[in-house]
Amino acid sequence: xxxxxESHPHTLxxxxxxxxxxxxxxxxxxxxxxxxxxxxLMFGNKRFSQIAKEVPGITDKMLSKELRELESNDLxxxxxxxxxxxxxxxxxxxxxxxxKVVIATLRDWGVAHRKRMMVES
Amino acid sequence: xxxxxESHPHTLxxxxxxxxxxxxxxxxxxxxxxxxxxxxLMFGNKRFSQIAKEVPGITDKMLSKELRELESNDLxxxxxxxxxxxxxxxxxxxxxxxxKVVIATLRDWGVAHRKRMMVES
DNA sequence: TTTTTCACTATCCTTTTGTATACTACTTAC
DNA sequence: GTAAGTAGTATACAAAAGGATAGTGAAAAA
Numbered sequence: 001x002x003x004x005x006e007s008h009p010h011t012l013x014x015x016x017x018x019x020x021x022x023x024x025x026x027x028x029x030x031x032x033x034x035x036x037x038x039x040x041l042m043f044g045n046k047r048f049s050q051i052a053k054e055v056p057g058i059t060d061k062m063l064s065k066e067l068r069e070l071e072s073n074d075l076x077x078x079x080x081x082x083x084x085x086x087x088x089x090x091x092x093x094x095x096x097x098x099x100k101v102v103i104a105t106l107r108d109w110g111v112a113h114r115k116r117m118m119v120e121s
Numbered sequence: 122x123x124x125x126x127e128s129h130p131h132t133l134x135x136x137x138x139x140x141x142x143x144x145x146x147x148x149x150x151x152x153x154x155x156x157x158x159x160x161x162l163m164f165g166n167k168r169f170s171q172i173a174k175e176v177p178g179i180t181d182k183m184l185s186k187e188l189r190e191l192e193s194n195d196l197x198x199x200x201x202x203x204x205x206x207x208x209x210x211x212x213x214x215x216x217x218x219x220x221k222v223v224i225a226t227l228r229d230w231g232v233a234h235r236k237r238m239m240v241e242s
Numbered sequence: 243t244t245t246t247t248c249a250c251t252a253t254c255c256t257t258t259t260g261t262a263t264a265c266t267a268c269t270t271a272c
Numbered sequence: 273g274t275a276a277g278t279a280g281t282a283t284a285c286a287a288a289a290g291g292a293t294a295g296t297g298a299a300a301a302a
Binding site (some may be wrong): 047060063084088 | 251
């Protein structure tokens with residue numbers, strides 16, 4: 001049995017180094033469109049134009065760019081069916097689904113934050 | 122098995138609405154400098170120039186701007202001591218410390234992500 | 243024959259974010 | 273009298289992110 005769970009940092013120096021993975025995590029969710037795309041795919045596989053409809057306001061250019069980024073991070077899988085016309089299906093990978101925990105944590109903190117900020121204004 | 126304690130969303134529509142708090146959480150950590158500033162303050166109260174030294178590369182303008190934002194979100198407290206010369210102390214609020222959980226979650230996912238991305242390249 | 247659907251790409255433009263550099267006002271030390 | 277430290281501000285600029293609009297090519301529907 002390995003007991004090599006990452007020791008959480010407790011000096012400033014260790015902590016500064018451990019910023020990089022935090023940044024990585026923030027980056028895969030960064031930007032205006034990744035979150036809605038991911039969430040849309042959490043409810044099932046979708047084609048390009050279906051996602052475009054479910055994410056109101058997004059342009060083709062942005063959707064295409066974000067999907068490529070998500071794919072390069074292994075979060076989304078792109079499957080081409082050589083039907084006529086060509087149909088491309090996007091799906092969340094299992095790994096992509098692992099973001100649920102992260103998103104839930106952010107959501108919980110965010111909900112509390114909203115409440116707090118409303119009360120005192 | 123799925124026993125929602127605080128009604129986690131399970132339809133696309135509910136989920137889309139619950140994006141806003143997630144965004145709020147992402148926003149308080151967004152940008153190049155907030156994370157290092159927060160982490161530096163997790164190790165104790167600091168003066169302006171001390172933070173500037175501990176966060177290498179940051180300019181006065183950015184530090185000033187980010188501290189103002191963090192203050193407006195109740196994460197950081199600014200205390201002015203009317204000594205000569207004037208000394209200003211920045212500290213994480215208790216609420217600011219509540220970000221630890223969020224950062225730890227992001228860090229854990231990020232560490233796994235780094236490993237995964239290294240192996241397959 | 244023109245339009246529509248599919249999944250994009252290309253070009254240009256605006257907005258946001260961050261950088262560089264200089265400057266303020268005050269006081270102590272050299 | 274000049275430099276250094278206190279905590280910033282002001283101005284100009286560069287880079288990154290995102291938006292608007294048009295175009296690609298094949299096929300099917302009007």
